[in-house]
Amino acid sequence: xxxxxxxxxxxxxxxxxxxxxxxxxxxxxxxxxxxxxxxxxxxxxxxxxxxxxxxxxxxxxxxxxxxxxxxxxxxxxxxxxxxxxxxxxxxxxxxxxxxxxxxxxxxxxxxxxxxxxxxxxxxxxxxxxxxxxxxxxxxxxxxxxxxxxxxxxxxxxxxxxxxxxxxxxxxxxxxxxxxxxxxxxxxxxxxxxxxxxxxxxxxxxxxxxxxx
Numbered sequence: 001x002x003x004x005x006x007x008x009x010x011x012x013x014x015x016x017x018x019x020x021x022x023x024x025x026x027x028x029x030x031x032x033x034x035x036x037x038x039x040x041x042x043x044x045x046x047x048x049x050x051x052x053x054x055x056x057x058x059x060x061x062x063x064x065x066x067x068x069x070x071x072x073x074x075x076x077x078x079x080x081x082x083x084x085x086x087x088x089x090x091x092x093x094x095x096x097x098x099x100x101x102x103x104x105x106x107x108x109x110x111x112x113x114x115x116x117x118x119x120x121x122x123x124x125x126x127x128x129x130x131x132x133x134x135x136x137x138x139x140x141x142x143x144x145x146x147x148x149x150x151x152x153x154x155x156x157x158x159x160x161x162x163x164x165x166x167x168x169x170x171x172x173x174x175x176x177x178x179x180x181x182x183x184x185x186x187x188x189x190x191x192x193x194x195x196x197x198x199x200x201x202x203x204x205x206x207x208x209x210x211x212x
Contacts, residue, residue, distance in 0.1 A: 005207045006035045010166055010176040012043035013092045013099075013115040013126055016072050016083075017192040021175040022116065023079050024195045033208045034179075038103075038112060040096040040162040041174045047091040051125050057089055075192075082121045090119065091127035093159070098132055098146055100155040100162075102139065111139040181205045 009025055011018040029036050044057070054065050069085040076083035095115050102108035114135045118124045124131045129150055136146040149155060169178060169186075178188040179201065187204050189197055202209075 004035050005033070005179060005205055006037050007201075007205075007207075008037050008039050008178045010039045010041045010169075010171045010174050010178070012041045012174055013095050013112075014047075014089050014119055015041075015043050015174050016076075016086070016120065018175045019081065019083075019116045019120050020075060020079055021177075021192040022112070023081055024193070024198055025177075027195060028198050028202065031210055032202045033210055034202065038099070039165055040099065040159050041166050041171060041176075042163050043092070043174060044089055045091070045093065047089055047127070049091060049127055051088040051090040051127065053088055054086060076120075082117070084121055084123050086120070086123070088125075090125045093127070094129065094150055095126045095132055095135075096159045096162075097153065097155040098136065098149060100158045101146065101149045102136070102141055105141055108139070108141055111135065111141065114139045177201060179205045179207075 007025075007028070009021075011022070025036055028034065044052075054068070055062060058064070058068075065087070066085075073083055073085070092115075099111055099115065102111040115126055118131065118135050119126050126132065126135070129147075132150065133143050133146060137143050169176075169188075171178075173190055175192060176188060176190045177193065177198065178186055181187055181204060187201060189201055193201075
């Protein structure tokens, strides 16, 4: 029996292209016999706890930020995704650690969507502990256990390993999609690829299409 094919998706909760790409990955998972593994990436690890304005981060004025938001609004609308104009980015490190923990819990995978929605739709600071715990509650997971994960940094090493893998693979932007082909060679795509591009990657690595 063939080994299951794993598609590693390098991503960060504060990356709009990752939010967009995640929607296409869901469709891919439904249509192909492939396991999706989220690998956390340090997009803006220097961001302070209170967040940082996009104008400051990009070094541009309000007009250019408005243009960026308008462009993203159009792309999200085409994808059927809710999206509110952004003014800030936030530090996603603790959210990533809680996301790693959530994957060890029954039904915990859904928290990834909750983090994206909290930031891109509800405009919340997902670096804030209370906000993170609200998201944990919304995902139906144990809030007390999540608080302990944050306090004790139980999943710090797991996220460190993801960040190290990003460096090892030479990933410098997200989303990045990586999978091994039949010969063991790694194949990858960078950026919010159209669905057809992801399908082509599936064919390259020999992923079978699901019946029906």
